[in-house]
Amino acid sequence: MRLRFTKMHGAGNDFVVIDATRAPFALTRDQMRLLGDRRFGVGCDQILVIEPSTDAGADFRYRIFNNTGDEVEHCGNGSRCFVRFVVDAGLTDKREIHVDTMNRRLLLKLRDDGRVTVDMGAPVFDHAALPFDAAGLTPRLENGFELWPVEGVELGVVSMGNPHAVQRVADVETAPVATLGPVIERHARFAKRVNAGFMQILGRDRIALRVYERDAGETLACGTGACAAVVVGIRAGWLDSTVEVQTRGGLLRIEWTGGQSPVLMTGPATKVFDGEIEL
Numbered sequence: 001m002r003l004r005f006t007k008m009h010g011a012g013n014d015f016v017v018i019d020a021t022r023a024p025f026a027l028t029r030d031q032m033r034l035l036g037d038r039r040f041g042v043g044c045d046q047i048l049v050i051e052p053s054t055d056a057g058a059d060f061r062y063r064i065f066n067n068t069g070d071e072v073e074h075c076g077n078g079s080r081c082f083v084r085f086v087v088d089a090g091l092t093d094k095r096e097i098h099v100d101t102m103n104r105r106l107l108l109k110l111r112d113d114g115r116v117t118v119d120m121g122a123p124v125f126d127h128a129a130l131p132f133d134a135a136g137l138t139p140r141l142e143n144g145f146e147l148w149p150v151e152g153v154e155l156g157v158v159s160m161g162n163p164h165a166v167q168r169v170a171d172v173e174t175a176p177v178a179t180l181g182p183v184i185e186r187h188a189r190f191a192k193r194v195n196a197g198f199m200q201i202l203g204r205d206r207i208a209l210r211v212y213e214r215d216a217g218e219t220l221a222c223g224t225g226a227c228a229a230v231v232v233g234i235r236a237g238w239l240d241s242t243v244e245v246q247t248r249g250g251l252l253r254i255e256w257t258g259g260q261s262p263v264l265m266t267g268p269a270t271k272v273f274d275g276e277i278e279l
């Protein structure tokens with residue numbers, strides 16, 4: 001079969017975007033793996049599929065697959081590219097769009113400067129939501145927030161719809177992302193695996209962040225990872241409510257006022273090219 005797609009990125013986290021609003025999405029896992037392969041296919045961290053909404057309150061449905069073909073709950077950078085895509089493709093003339101993911105309804109706003117602000121919903125700290133098994137562990141409290149000792153480091157665990165475990169490091173450039181990242185990602189305490197964040201605090205309003213993503217490995221940026229890191233940093237008392245997150249692929253702005261208030265993420269969304277591939 002011949003597939004038309006659009007290649008996009010959000011701060012270097014790259015995507016193959018598929019418009020499934022007119023014909024049903026029917027790629028197999030092997031076809032998605034080929035799409036995600038940087039040598040034999042197109043290459044991307046995630047595949048984003050745009051479908052018609054099945055609920056009157058939402059404009060679209062948006063599905064996310066890691067480049068392994070595994071469907072996942074959320075992708076922050078992808079959600080910004082989703083908005084750019086549906087507007088540029090003429091699928092909507094709205095600038096504020098409601099979209100349903102596997103487990104959340106998101107509100108996305110295309111700004112005049114081309115960036116997108118996403119209401120990512122509230123963070124969830126309940127261990128069942130990740131899931132995270134803390135049996136037998138004693139957390140250290142930082143500003144009343146639990147940091148869990150796992151593999152010799154302290155993890156703040158939070159779900160942004162998808163699971164995150166964030167550790168504070170002295171220097172992201174020398175942090176053992178390539179070695180400790182996969183160990184945390186596949187640790188037995190995270191039954192559905194986890195995205196492993198490494199955060200350096202640069203000031204009360206700025207962090208540097210690297211994320212070893214579930215399935216995709218280290219990416220140049222992770223939107224949900226940026227939200228999770230800032231939420232952990234705010235709860236631990238290290239950060240204020242508006243934070244610039246410096247990733248290897250670009251800058252994201254994250255805002256959170258605590259409690260059940262939503263996390264807001266603002267950042268770029270860039271089209272690279274349109275293409276076709278025989279699968």
Ligand SMILES: N[C@@H](CCC[C@H](N)C(=O)O)C(=O)O
Pocket residue numbers: 013045046066072073074075076077078162163195213214215216219221222223224225
């Ligand atoms: N790159 C993403 C997150 C993609 C999903 C993640 N790898 C997972 O498995 O949960 C982002 O920008 O949030």
